Amino acid sequence: MSANKVWQCITCGWIYSEAEGLPDEDIAPGTAWEDVPEDWCCPDCGMDKSDFTMVEVGSNGLGF
Amino acid sequence: MTAPCIIIGASHAAAQLSLNVRQQGWQGDIIVIGQESFLPYQRPPLSKTFLSGEKTVEDLLIKPESAYEKANVSFRLNTQVVEIDRQNKTVTLNNGDMLEYAKLALCTGATANPLPILGANLKGVHYLRNAHDAIALKSDISSKKHAVIIGGGFIGLEAAAALRQKAMHVTILEAQDAILQRVVSPEVAAFFTQLHESFGVVIRPNSIATSFEGSEAVTAVTCNNGEKIPADVVIIGIGVTPETRLAEQSGLTVKNGIFVNEFAQTNDPDIVAAGDCASYFHEIYQTDIRIESIQNALEQSKSAAASMNNKQIAFSSNIPRFWSDQYDIKLQICGVIDGYDAVEIEQDLEKRVLNALYFRKEKLIAAIAVNNPAWLTKVQPFIKNGEPVNNELIESMRQK
Ligand SMILES: Cc1cc2nc3c(=O)[nH]c(=O)nc-3n(C[C@H](O)[C@H](O)[C@H](O)COP(=O)(O)OP(=O)(O)OC[C@H]3O[C@@H](n4cnc5c(N)ncnc54)[C@H](O)[C@@H]3O)c2cc1C
Ligand SMILES: [Zn+2]
16 A cells, blocks of 8 residues: 555644554544545644645654 | 524634534534634634734634534524523523523633733733734734733743734743743743744743833833833733633532533533533543643544533543644644653754653653654654653654
8 A cells, every 4th residue: 555645734733644544533544645534624723634734754654 | 392502602612512513413403602703713823823914814714604504503603601500401691592402512711811900901902812802913013013922821922923023022021930831841941932032032031010001002011120111012921711600600510620521521411511611630640630722622522522412432531732833833742741750852943853751750741842743643652552661762852
């Protein structure tokens, strides 16, 4: 799977790692950003998906 | 027909709660009652980009009006709830109307602490809690004018950064030995002191404002040492008090906030509370706390919405998170920096590096990062899971 990018919320800095997903919100590990539902909001600041940008943290996700 | 779900307050907690209650299955009406005149808007920008930029409050709405229409959530704005009758399950509004509720949510937030000294009503003296305050303050901003900010907390520091960007002269009066005393450790406070000084802000520790001078508009602030500091604009940022009046009046448990359980329920099972107004027992820190942050308001609201639908989502072991923007810096804090017995810190102001780990009895309890969100994300599970911290984690903060 190539779903290994890392995205950052511009407003609050919260990180979405595709490799990790967001199991608490039923977003499975490996879920690509484009497959996160459009009505999803940032858990830390509540902003919409459109307020995220991609952060380059190497090619290997966050390396957890 | 069942009575509606009523939400008091129309801000971050209420916006989330109202939509969540519907999402989680509430069939009846949902009514949000707010005393401000706007639909829920984002408060964080008020001390940041709103002051230095061109946005209007309408640009800051948390959700467009259509989102509430779609969820069939109705608003009564410019309306205050003045009383709750728990026996009869009604609320009374300031226009005399009485509404029945099946479930009630208190999302009343917090109010800026007043500074009741001589001259506090002069033109040019501002608070910074709501859009009304921010609009008034913004109209007073102009380059070369002098601003005196009372209180070196996050709101004061963010406002200082925004006003410096507008080329104002800025002085911060801090009553304690250093800024940010209440929230971070001395090293971090020193980092932010130097940051602000490097942008030309004057920080005066141990300075207490005793009166404001001027006949119509403020012209100076007098300090406890007798000194008068010229001021065209004053911002008072000396903390907030949770809005608990309705809860107290109706006999709900209040402990530095409306006290709720892990499901955001008050001691009345039909009444929930969420956001800045609510306090709770934190499972990991084993203490009663009240958190003032967006993330806290959002998470408690999700729990509260579940409770209103007779479901259970616990929030009380979630790790609090907070951010602050000042100049080119984004500060992020996770955890509660209180009662630590060891600190690991890496800092370099020039390079904009500040990473800190706080420990109690060898367990990680909090972390701070500047412009380093990926690292903070990596650190968080150690707090949440109470895992012992290895050298690798500490080294990771040095490698930045
Ligand atoms: C300038 C500023 C900057 C901030 N920056 C950040 C940040 O960077 N990051 C972060 O995490 N947090 C930040 N915060 C904190 C964050 O905004 C609060 O945690 C959040 O607003 C809490 O939301 P709430 O809905 O609980 O309460 P509030 O936002 O306080 O809203 C409560 C609402 O209820 C209304 N109300 C109260 N009583 C009644 C009544 N009886 N009848 C009708 N209406 C009533 C109030 O008028 C108010 O509109 C900031 C706050 C401010 C003021
Ligand atoms: Zn965010």
